Amino acid sequence: MSSSASRSNSSSPPTSPKNGNGRHKAVFAAGRPPWYTRDGAVKDAFMISCAGGSASGKTTVAQAIISRLNVPWVAVISMDSFYRNLTPEQIAAANRNDHDFDCPEAFDIDLVYESLKKIKKGQPVDIPVYDFTTHSRRPEKQVIYGANVVVFEGIFGLYDERINELMDLRIFVDTDDDVRLARRLKRDISERGRDINGVIEQYNRFVKPSYDNYIRPAIKNAHVIIPRGGDNYIAIDLIAKHIQHQLETRGFNFRQELGRISPCSKLPDTIKVMESRPQLRAMHTLIRNRDTPRDDFVFYSERLFRLLIEEALSHLPFTPCDIVTPTGGTYHGVHSVSNISAVSIVRAGTTIEPAAQAVLKDVKIGKILIQSDIYTNEPQLHFCSLPRSIASSQVLLMDATIATGAAALMAIRVLLDHNVPEENIIFVSLIAAPHGLHTIAAAHPKVTVVVSEVDETLNEAYHIIPGVGNFGDRFFGTD
Amino acid sequence: MVSFWSLPLFGALHRCGAGSLLTTHLQSGPESSARSASPSEPAFPDAPSTLHVMKSTMQLRGLMTIIRDRSTSRADFVFYADRVIRLLIEEGLNFLPFREHTVITPTDSSYEGLAFTGRVCGVSIMRAGEAMEKALRECCRSIRVGKILIQRDESTAQPKLFYAKLPPDIADRHVLLLDPMLATGGSAIKAVEVLIEQGVPEDRIIFINLVAAPEGVLAFSKRFPHTHIITAEVDDSLSTSKHIMPGLGDFGCRYFGTDE
Numbered sequence: 001m002s003s004s005a006s007r008s009n010s011s012s013p014p015t016s017p018k019n020g021n022g023r024h025k026a027v028f029a030a031g032r033p034p035w036y037t038r039d040g041a042v043k044d045a046f047m048i049s050c051a052g053g054s055a056s057g058k059t060t061v062a063q064a065i066i067s068r069l070n071v072p073w074v075a076v077i078s079m080d081s082f083y084r085n086l087t088p089e090q091i092a093a094a095n096r097n098d099h100d101f102d103c104p105e106a107f108d109i110d111l112v113y114e115s116l117k118k119i120k121k122g123q124p125v126d127i128p129v130y131d132f133t134t135h136s137r138r139p140e141k142q143v144i145y146g147a148n149v150v151v152f153e154g155i156f157g158l159y160d161e162r163i164n165e166l167m168d169l170r171i172f173v174d175t176d177d178d179v180r181l182a183r184r185l186k187r188d189i190s191e192r193g194r195d196i197n198g199v200i201e202q203y204n205r206f207v208k209p210s211y212d213n214y215i216r217p218a219i220k221n222a223h224v225i226i227p228r229g230g231d232n233y234i235a236i237d238l239i240a241k242h243i244q245h246q247l248e249t250r251g252f253n254f255r256q257e258l259g260r261i262s263p264c265s266k267l268p269d270t271i272k273v274m275e276s277r278p279q280l281r282a283m284h285t286l287i288r289n290r291d292t293p294r295d296d297f298v299f300y301s302e303r304l305f306r307l308l309i310e311e312a313l314s315h316l317p318f319t320p321c322d323i324v325t326p327t328g329g330t331y332h333g334v335h336s337v338s339n340i341s342a343v344s345i346v347r348a349g350t351t352i353e354p355a356a357q358a359v360l361k362d363v364k365i366g367k368i369l370i371q372s373d374i375y376t377n378e379p380q381l382h383f384c385s386l387p388r389s390i391a392s393s394q395v396l397l398m399d400a401t402i403a404t405g406a407a408a409l410m411a412i413r414v415l416l417d418h419n420v421p422e423e424n425i426i427f428v429s430l431i432a433a434p435h436g437l438h439t440i441a442a443a444h445p446k447v448t449v450v451v452s453e454v455d456e457t458l459n460e461a462y463h464i465i466p467g468v469g470n471f472g473d474r475f476f477g478t479d
Numbered sequence: 480m481v482s483f484w485s486l487p488l489f490g491a492l493h494r495c496g497a498g499s500l501l502t503t504h505l506q507s508g509p510e511s512s513a514r515s516a517s518p519s520e521p522a523f524p525d526a527p528s529t530l531h532v533m534k535s536t537m538q539l540r541g542l543m544t545i546i547r548d549r550s551t552s553r554a555d556f557v558f559y560a561d562r563v564i565r566l567l568i569e570e571g572l573n574f575l576p577f578r579e580h581t582v583i584t585p586t587d588s589s590y591e592g593l594a595f596t597g598r599v600c601g602v603s604i605m606r607a608g609e610a611m612e613k614a615l616r617e618c619c620r621s622i623r624v625g626k627i628l629i630q631r632d633e634s635t636a637q638p639k640l641f642y643a644k645l646p647p648d649i650a651d652r653h654v655l656l657l658d659p660m661l662a663t664g665g666s667a668i669k670a671v672e673v674l675i676e677q678g679v680p681e682d683r684i685i686f687i688n689l690v691a692a693p694e695g696v697l698a699f700s701k702r703f704p705h706t707h708i709i710t711a712e713v714d715d716s717l718s719t720s721k722h723i724m725p726g727l728g729d730f731g732c733r734y735f736g737t738d739e
Contacts, residue, residue: 278573
């Protein structure tokens, strides 16, 4: 992003959207481990603020901490993204180097606070994209979702009391004034082609007074002061170790803990098991048989999915309505909600998509990729793409099987983070172990779960017994 | 928005006989077999035990509301009729014979399941019944399908067989007889007579039907007390002009678009 004014935007969230189409689509270089507890509550993101004067090395410090943490689910949010839109008069002044970009009023601090508050709670946030050539926000926004660690950097990073309260670690980068002025001269003259008089005038009129009046006094709010900025490797190492320790004490072995839940005999009322009819059992017999050829496996799975989706739809809200038939008679009918989205948990859940599309003509389909870490067996979020209207729709969340419920909990959490009310979620699955069902119901008592059969138990490898084997492998032929 | 559970009175509001099944089916446990899934309470007074009305879920009611509505477009009529018919076929298949069958799953555990026994074919009563063949094929790949054309004889006002083409080994098969509308029962009775003439025992015929009038159900079951009737909903009555009320109009015309 080019900029002719005083500073550059340096947000680097874990999200990749570069245009409007990429909205609500997040890709992760590596999976994100659970950011919520077994009872479904969100674990707050670890929040770090990094403040200091102009050209003090805030961004360098932030990047250095992140590279030492060596975790991919970190978001860096720059306060520069939150500059206010300028009026035409202010733009003219800015072009004459006559606008104050260095006072607190230049930033929309309320929006900063609201955004950080949401990020801390794990919700997706639209971060404005500020265009320094027009001095206004661009129409597109950057979505940040999926950060377990958030670094907020800016000259007023420690200025606002509400923002300070959100932070787990507050850093002030303390670099000598002459070093900062020298850097600023170099940057503005050689990189941005400005003339020396203008830069010095701007420094004396705006930058220095702001530092003395607002930025420097906020040092009292810092937990840690880093002298000399980005060059201070020892300080940065110490801070990174502290953060790592904090993250470790927050984590725990998620899937193992879920597997240990002892299922009591009765399933909660929110778990809806399809009525056991001969046809249903015969189809289950076919797909569960390890000797069933793949084309039969696919055919009967798809027939079961169709019944499963029709069953799930009967748990959506309906309103009464009378209609007139072609014979002139009146029928006391019902009429269902129209805004339904289907979200599949990739890979096995996508096998249910054709059944959803067959009954819901123009259903919007979201996808969430969750994989188990091959070493720890922990679920990890890798990719998420949801319809824009997800918060106002009824959501069928689809996965072929439920074992420990770990992937289901993560997927439900993703929907909740995107403001889907818990009671609007119907989780649809072919086969479930009691463990997973109890786990989902305990964490999210308002989520309805529709399954066609409930199996006996889980084995030590967390496979459903008797189960169906690896559903995705058998369906897609990758076994 | 009203939730499903806040509407316990739907069965009562719905005067058509099928409404009372809501209660019936809530009583039946998950282990109930196909035969015992038939209502212990009749769909209407004197309803035969061979009549099996589908569980009246909000979902089914919602689908029926769309296809019964005279203002529904043809595209929607076909789409939603196909959906209900698919559910009807799946329901009807429960009435085929089965036996216990245990299999080994990929986790080396055993699953105590069921397997169907015996052979099956479909027979559609032209023309409306042909609309149900698609769903039948979706459930039973490469199933054999026969066709029967029955028209009213103008001189006698009685149904008359015009055409029948059936699988040659039909006597050895279970037959899913397809006709969406059961009004007086005249055509259905004639069709079953044709099947029996071909050597199919009465109790191996499963009549799959979308909307039935009580008069038609009674006439059919009186003539064939051992043939199962599977239907989505039972309506109030027949009009003086022998139309099902409230019904859904002429199914064949609406499905194939010949009324336009």
